[in-house]
Amino acid sequence: MTSPHQYASGAAAPQLTAAQAIANLNQRDDQSDRYYAAWWLGRFEVDEPEAIAALLLALQDEDNRDTDGGYPLRRNAARALGKLKDSSAVPALIDCLKCDDYYVREAAAQSLASLNAKESVVPLVVLLEGGVDAAVEVPSKPHLVQPYNAILEALGSLGNAETGAIVAPFLAHEVPQVKNAAARAMYQLTGEGHYTQALLDTLRCDDLQLRRSALLDLGEVGYLPAAAAIADTLAENSIKLIAMKGLLEKQISRSGKLLSDEACEVMALMDSLL
Numbered sequence: 001m002t003s004p005h006q007y008a009s010g011a012a013a014p015q016l017t018a019a020q021a022i023a024n025l026n027q028r029d030d031q032s033d034r035y036y037a038a039w040w041l042g043r044f045e046v047d048e049p050e051a052i053a054a055l056l057l058a059l060q061d062e063d064n065r066d067t068d069g070g071y072p073l074r075r076n077a078a079r080a081l082g083k084l085k086d087s088s089a090v091p092a093l094i095d096c097l098k099c100d101d102y103y104v105r106e107a108a109a110q111s112l113a114s115l116n117a118k119e120s121v122v123p124l125v126v127l128l129e130g131g132v133d134a135a136v137e138v139p140s141k142p143h144l145v146q147p148y149n150a151i152l153e154a155l156g157s158l159g160n161a162e163t164g165a166i167v168a169p170f171l172a173h174e175v176p177q178v179k180n181a182a183a184r185a186m187y188q189l190t191g192e193g194h195y196t197q198a199l200l201d202t203l204r205c206d207d208l209q210l211r212r213s214a215l216l217d218l219g220e221v222g223y224l225p226a227a228a229a230i231a232d233t234l235a236e237n238s239i240k241l242i243a244m245k246g247l248l249e250k251q252i253s254r255s256g257k258l259l260s261d262e263a264c265e266v267m268a269l270m271d272s273l274l
Contacts, residue, residue, distance in 0.1 A: 016040055018044070021037040021041050021051070022048075022054050025037040028063060034058070035076055038055060038076035038080050041054075042082075042083040043083075045083055047085070055077045055084075056088075056089060056092050058074065059081075061074055069101075071101045074099065075107045078104060079110070079111060081115075082115060083114065085114070085115065090112065090117040093117070094112065094117070094120050094123050097109065097126075102147060106150045109153075113158060120158070121160045124151050125166055127146045127151050128166055131166075132170055144175070148173070148175075148181065152167055152178070155167055155189075157188065164190060167182055171183060176202065180213065183199055184199065187221050187223065196218065199218050200214075203218075204233075215233060216239065218243055219242060219244065219246025220246055221246075222253075224250075224262055237273040237274075241273055247266050
């Protein structure tokens with residue numbers, strides 16, 4: 001049988017129709033087909049009622065387990081539901097925040113943000129109980145006790161200003177990714193540009209992956225003063241262009257003007273990277 005993770009790692013994937021993907025997800029004999037079907041339904045945004053129902057059922061799956069007890073199928077189903085933009089998935093995704101699989105909780109937090117699920121703010125805050133002192137590594141695991149990046153970013157995206165007092169202490173976390181997620185969230189919650197300084201500093205750090213992540217964060221929140229710094233970052237032009245596209249889209253959305261002076265400056269920088 002094909003490994004459940006083989007398709008995700010770049011192996012040739014079978015061609016499906018929506019009906020076949022739904023049927024594959026609902027069957028129980030081939031776990032790799034189920035895993036791939038959940039990904040496929042999200043990737044191609046199959047928002048049919050039958051697809052939503054199959055993915056919601058997959059969130060409760062007990063059969064597809066990895067060697068450390070995690071739930072790969074649930075993870076893919078949670079990610080897919082965030083892409084389908086169907087609010088009926090919100091209660092089930094909130095329930096996933098209680099799952100003992102770290103990666104299911106991470107996927108659920110990301111999808112709740114994608115769905116703009118305001119009702120998930122309180123359950124997300126619950127995962128931050130204990131604050132920075134509790135945000136430590138799990139022994140023998142490659143992650144912290146909670147998916148703090150996803151939780152903090154979700155709270156920033158959901159925009160409840162009252163959560164700022166809970167998010168702010170994570171600006172001092174020793175893990176750069178967590179610190180940056182908090183900075184991104186605080187800027188979204190307050191609109192105060194000084195919170196982006198951690199992201200701007202990261203653009204000059206030695207870690208390429210961190211630089212890439214900071215580029216995308218700045219683009220996602222639309223921090224326009226970062227445009228020149230983004231253009232000068234030592235990273236692939238393709239990623240810098242994605243970040244600048246985010247700046248441009250946010251600027252146009254805020255100003256309502258397609259050709260404002262600020263938008264033209266960003267477009268000029270984008271042209272210089274092509």
